[in-house]
Each structure stands twice: as structure tokens, then as C-alpha cells.
Amino acid sequence: MKQLLQDVPEYIKSLVPYPPGKPKDELEREYGIKDSIKLASNENDLGPSPSAVEKIKGILKELHRYPDGSSYYLKKELANRYDVRPSNLVLGNGSNELIDFLCRIFIREGRNAISSRPSFLVYSKMVQITGGKNRVIPLKNATHDLAAIADAVDDKTRLIFLDNPNNPMGTVISYGDLEHFLSCLPNHLIVVLDEAYGEFVKPGTDWAEGISFFRKYKNIVILRTFSKAYGLAGLRIGYGIMDDAIAALCDRVRQPFNVNLPAQEGALAALKDDRHLRLTLENTWEQMIELSNKIRELGCIPFESNTNFMLVDTHRQAKVLFEAMLKKGIIIRSMDSYGFPTYIRVTIGTPEENQRFIKAFSEVIKEIPKNKGRD
Numbered sequence: 001m002k003q004l005l006q007d008v009p010e011y012i013k014s015l016v017p018y019p020p021g022k023p024k025d026e027l028e029r030e031y032g033i034k035d036s037i038k039l040a041s042n043e044n045d046l047g048p049s050p051s052a053v054e055k056i057k058g059i060l061k062e063l064h065r066y067p068d069g070s071s072y073y074l075k076k077e078l079a080n081r082y083d084v085r086p087s088n089l090v091l092g093n094g095s096n097e098l099i100d101f102l103c104r105i106f107i108r109e110g111r112n113a114i115s116s117r118p119s120f121l122v123y124s125k126m127v128q129i130t131g132g133k134n135r136v137i138p139l140k141n142a143t144h145d146l147a148a149i150a151d152a153v154d155d156k157t158r159l160i161f162l163d164n165p166n167n168p169m170g171t172v173i174s175y176g177d178l179e180h181f182l183s184c185l186p187n188h189l190i191v192v193l194d195e196a197y198g199e200f201v202k203p204g205t206d207w208a209e210g211i212s213f214f215r216k217y218k219n220i221v222i223l224r225t226f227s228k229a230y231g232l233a234g235l236r237i238g239y240g241i242m243d244d245a246i247a248a249l250c251d252r253v254r255q256p257f258n259v260n261l262p263a264q265e266g267a268l269a270a271l272k273d274d275r276h277l278r279l280t281l282e283n284t285w286e287q288m289i290e291l292s293n294k295i296r297e298l299g300c301i302p303f304e305s306n307t308n309f310m311l312v313d314t315h316r317q318a319k320v321l322f323e324a325m326l327k328k329g330i331i332i333r334s335m336d337s338y339g340f341p342t343y344i345r346v347t348i349g350t351p352e353e354n355q356r357f358i359k360a361f362s363e364v365i366k367e368i369p370k371n372k373g374r375d
């Protein structure tokens with residue numbers, strides 16, 4: 001056994017497990033509280049699409065069957081919506097799985113991938129698992145530093161990850177900036193445009209939505225998920241839109257039934273449930289304004305966001321604040337481990353949840369001293 005473990009490469013041993021938001025049940029047991037609310041993982045607090053729930057109930061008696069390995073109907077619906085071919089689509093067990101496919105296909109020892117810091121942690125993790133090197137470029141003015149990313153490209157670069165909107169900043173890349181960036185890149189690499197929060201981008205925003213570049217650039221992959229706006233995080237389903245040739249490679253590396261039956265059926269129903277999506281977006285946009293105003297009144301700094309979460313500079317130690325909020329039954333994310341010791345990230349919940357958040361937050365910040373140098 002000892003020898004077996006010694007043989008594991010250092011890049012695997014040094015991986016850090018992904019820090020999930022604390023599950024509600026665990027928190028309630030630990031702190032002896034009830035009715036906690038979770039605003040830590042950017043889920044949809046309005047719940048799943050009711051049509052998806054009904055659809056899933058109806059197929060439970062089919063659970064003894066394998067799902068459709070080609071996800072025919074879901075691909076067909078998505079292809080219609082984006083005006084692409086079904087062969088441009090790959091479905092995954094969450095959009096995370098698409099990141100995994102791309103790393104396994106294109107990255108190995110001696111190759112590298114570029115991502116930003118901070119951005120979604122899974123990119124660098126998947127790159128490390130496949131033995132590649134991560135080149136990590138700090139954000140500039142709270143968004144991707146496209147010029148520095150382009151400079152970091154070399155002949156060994158195979159993937160560039162851009163979460164657009166960015167997690168955790170909530171900022172977007174403008175149309176002109178992405179157009180310029182894509183036009184300058186060599187074609188031995190793929191730009192992954194991760195639009196996990198794309199649905200939440202406010203109308204009228206100058207946002208470089210990937211699909212508008214799809215016909216012009218063959219080397220982009222657009223990632224989307226049902227975990228956020230569609231409220232289906234627990235089903236684990238996401239998709240990628242890409243050139244047929246890249247999709248065919250993903251099809252080779254994926255497991256035969258990687259997307260389960262309830263996920264396929266639920267996603268298809270959610271996609272057609274315009275009402276649920278509209279209510280979700282209206283709630284998020286309205287509550288975002290409400291929450292920002294209240295946070296500002298309390299002397300903290302909310303960041304403008306095009307997602308369903310918001311970064312807040314609390315001017316206080318975020319770790320301490322996180323613990324104090326936990327005791328009041330509210331789970332948020334401390335951004336301490338991302339290198340932002342005074343920042344928290346909070347998901348936009350329902351109006352009731354947000355009121356509870358504000359009430360607890362206003363009580364807690366009175367008890368935690370401001371960091372030195374703050375007025």
C-alpha cells in the first residue's frame with residue numbers, strides 16, 4: 001500500500017478538495033439551529049421549475065432503464081434554440097463535466113491552460129489532474145485581463161478559461177473586448193466561454209455572449225448549465241456548444257450514460273418553462289437592487305453583478321463574519337481563501353431570505369470591529 005501511494009504523482013497529491021458550501025442539515029446539527037438558509041452556492045432559491053418536477057415524477061417508474069445515451073430530444077431542443085446542429089452539442093453531468101472532458105482531451109504533461117484569479121476553481125483543478133500546468137492571470141479592474149492572458153499564451157497552451165460572467169466578481173467581458181481578443185489568438189488552442197450565469201446578465205448590458213461568436217470562431221467552446229437560473233443543481237446537468245470535431249472528441253471520452261434520465265427529462269421541461277425563468281430573473285434583478293441598497297446603507301460595499309450573487313466588501317474579517325452569520329442560521333461564502341480577507345459572497349435569495357440576511361448581517365457587523373484604516 002505504501003509503495004502504491006508513493007507512486008501517485010505529486011500533482012495529484014497536492015490537489016485541494018473543492019470546498020463545498022456547508023450543507024444545511026450539517027449546519028443545523030452543529031449549531032443546534034433550525035430553518036437555516038443557504039446563500040452560499042449560487043443556487044436558485046425560488047426552487048426548481050415546477051414543470052421539471054412534474055415531468056420527473058412522471059418518469060420515476062422508468063428508473064430501471066438506462067437513459068438515452070445520446071440525449072436526442074434535449075439536444076434537438078437546444079440546437080433549435082441556438083440555431084446550431086445537434087452535433088455541436090455535448091451534455092454533461094453538470095457543466096463541470098465538460099471542463100473535465102476538455103482537460104482530458106487537450107491537456108497533459110508539458111501543456112498548459114490559462115485561467116484568471118479569482119475565477120471558478122474547477123478549471124485549475126481539472127488541469128492539474130490531467131498533469132498540465134496552470135497559468136493564472138490576476139483579474140484587472142475586477143474582470144479578465146485579456147491582454148495579459150494573450151501574452152501568457154505559448155505554443156504549449158491548449159485551453160483558456162473565461163468565466164463570463166466571472167465568479168466571484170459578477171463582471172462581464174464586453175463584446176468589443178472579446179472580439180479583439182479572439183481575433184488576436186493563434187488557432188492551436190480553445191477558448192472556453194463559461195456562461196454558467198449567462199441567463200442573469202441584465203438586458204442592455206454590453207456582454208459578449210458566446211453564441212454570437214460561434215459562426216466566426218471555430219476554436220471556442222460555450223458552456224451553460226441548468227444548475228443556476230433553471231434551479232436544477234441537484235440533477236447535475238450542463239452542456240457545451242462547440243465545433244462538431246471537438247464535440248466528437250468529447251463523445252469519445254465521456255461515459256456512455258453520463259447524463260441521467262431525470263436530468264434529461266427535467267432539463268427539457270425546465271427549458272420550456274418560460275414562466276419559471278422569468279420569475280427567477282425578475283426576482284434576482286429586483287432583489288439585487290434591494291440588497292445592494294441595504295448593504296450600502298450599512299456602510300459596506302456591494303459589487304455590481306450580472307449574476308445571481310454579489311460580492312461585498314464588509315471591511316471586517318470575512319472569516320469571523322461568516323461564523324457569526326452561521327450561528328444565526330445563514331450560510332454565506334467567506335472569500336478569505338480566494339485572497340479577499342474582508343469580502344463575502346452572497347447568493348440572491350427570495351425576498352424573505354434576503355430580509356433575514358440583512359437583519360442578521362446588520363446585527364453581526366455591529367459586533368465585529370472594522371479592520372484598521374477604515375473609517
Ligand SMILES: Cc1ncc(COP(=O)(O)O)c(C=O)c1O
Nearest residue numbers: 094095096120167196225227238
Ligand atoms: C463559473 C461557474 N461555472 C460552472 C459552474 C458549475 O456548474 P455545474 O453545476 O453545471 O457543474 C459553476 C458553479 O458554481 C460556476 O460558478
